[in-house]
Amino acid sequence: MxxxxxxxxxxxxxxxxxxxxxxxxxxxxxxxxxxxxxxxxxxxxxxxxxxxxxxxxxxxxxxxxxxxxxxxxxxxxxxxxxxxxxxxxxxxxxxxxxxxxxxxxxxxxxxxxxxxxxxxxxxxxxxxxxxxxxxxxxxxxxxxxxxxxxxxxxxxxxxxxxxxxxxxxxxxDEASEGRVRFVASEALPDTGGIPLRGASKVVAGGLGVGSGDKWRIIEEFAGKVDAAVGASRAAVEMGWVPSSRQVGFSGQKVSPDVYVAIGISGAVHHLAGIGGAKKIVAINKDPDASIFKVSDVAIVGDYEHILAAAMRKL
Ligand SMILES: Cc1cc2nc3c(=O)[nH]c(=O)nc-3n(C[C@H](O)[C@H](O)[C@H](O)COP(=O)(O)OP(=O)(O)OC[C@H]3O[C@@H](n4cnc5c(N)ncnc54)[C@H](O)[C@@H]3O)c2cc1C
Structure with a gap:
């Protein structure tokens, strides 16, 4: 067969x-x-x-x-x-x-x-x-x-x-009654915008973004640079962003030309999803964050100040 x-x-x-x-x-x-x-x-x-x-x-x-x-x-x-x-x-x-x-x-x-x-x-x-x-x-x-x-x-x-x-x-194909019956589920709708799979630019946020309200900063920045929005599992688990945007071991593998990691520590499970990225830009307030070991451009500081300055120039 x-x-x-x-x-x-x-x-x-x-x-x-x-x-x-x-x-x-x-x-x-x-x-x-x-x-x-x-x-x-x-x-x-x-x-x-x-x-x-x-x-x-x-x-x-x-x-x-x-x-x-x-x-x-x-x-x-x-x-x-x-x-x-x-x-x-x-x-x-x-x-x-x-x-x-x-x-x-x-x-x-x-x-x-x-x-x-x-x-x-x-x-x-x-x-x-x-x-x-x-x-x-x-x-x-x-x-x-x-x-x-x-x-x-x-x-x-x-x-x-x-x-x-x-x-x-x-x-x-009429669904026959099974032994397990669906009761209810609530999935966050996708954020829309550029799909993660196959994107040439990805702007991803992690727990360091700080709150669901601040997540819109990530989306606004991604929109300005025509990038797909990605997220660490920690950000997904906080309910800030739907799981369809998760990058990593139990999320999606991405291989963009540029991957911007914002407030992401660089855990192995996250890195498992970005091995194919050609350039990694990391923004993190901790100079010892693991993400800097794999990044091509390292920006140490508070992401809100850095993105605000970047967006003023765009
Ligand atoms: C089986 C398994 C599968 C997993 N699969 C995945 C997966 O697919 N994807 C995934 O991402 N994780 C996955 N994880 C979880 C993973 O191990 C980490 O827990 C997760 O990636 C951490 O997310 P984070 O980097 O957003 O959060 P944290 O590790 O908490 O990092 C937050 C970072 O934000 C920085 N920060 C804080 N405030 C600011 C600020 N104002 N400005 C700039 N930086 C700031 C901090 O310095 C810190 O480095 C998995 C774990 C397991 C066990």
């Missing part, structure tokens, strides 16, 4: 780079003899989905639950299991939603599960993937061979391969 199923949880926020990244991974698996399909879990209520570079997939199906399921992992587990019955490998992006159903599908199918994959490669002997281990201190390479596996990809955005876009019809 060498079928690979790519799963996309599709909402109004889904970006072309997400289609492109999955299509690129599919193209590389196809060249190693896999047959790739795409399964779209659609929550937009549209009747069709345009899949960028969709021609790379032999089969595309798109379903919507027909009734509200929130982030109902139980529904997603059922839907993905049904769609992946003839697939040895399931690949999805390392989003919060996918991290919800991914391990459950793997456990139900007795498959290997690997999250935060930085690379996924296929060869004659099957699949190898790399992912951070030991809290992001090392990168492990896992030889999965031809084992069944569920892989969540959190590496860099990949360019869409040169395949035609495909229009896929969305069918309704």
């Amino acid at each position: 060498t079928n690979a199923l790519f799963v996309l949880h599709h909402s109004a926020d889904t970006r072309a780079t997400e289609f492109g990244t999955l299509a690129s991974l599919a193209a590389s698996l196809n060249s190693a003899g896999y047959t790739s399909g795409l399964f779209i879990l659609d929550t937009t209520a549209a009747s069709t989905v345009t899949v960028k570079a969709g021609g790379v997939f032999r089969k595309i199906s798109a379903v919507s639950a027909g009734k509200p399921v929130g982030d109902g992992a139980d529904y997603l587990v059922q839907a993905v299991r049904k769609a992946s019955s003839d697939s040895s490998v399931i690949v999805a992006l390392g989003t919060v939603s996918n991290r919800n159903w991914g391990p459950q599908v793997a456990a139900a199918q007795g498959a290997e599960f690997l999250t935060a994959c930085e690379t996924i490669n296929a060869g004659r002997d099957g699949i190898t993937a790399t992912a951070p281990a030991l809290g992001g201190l090392v990168v492990k390479t896992v030889d999965l061979g031809s084992k069944q596996a569920v892989l969540l990809y959190s590496g860099e955005a990949l360019p869409a391969p040169a395949f035609a876009d495909v229009e896929a019809a969305v069918s309704t």
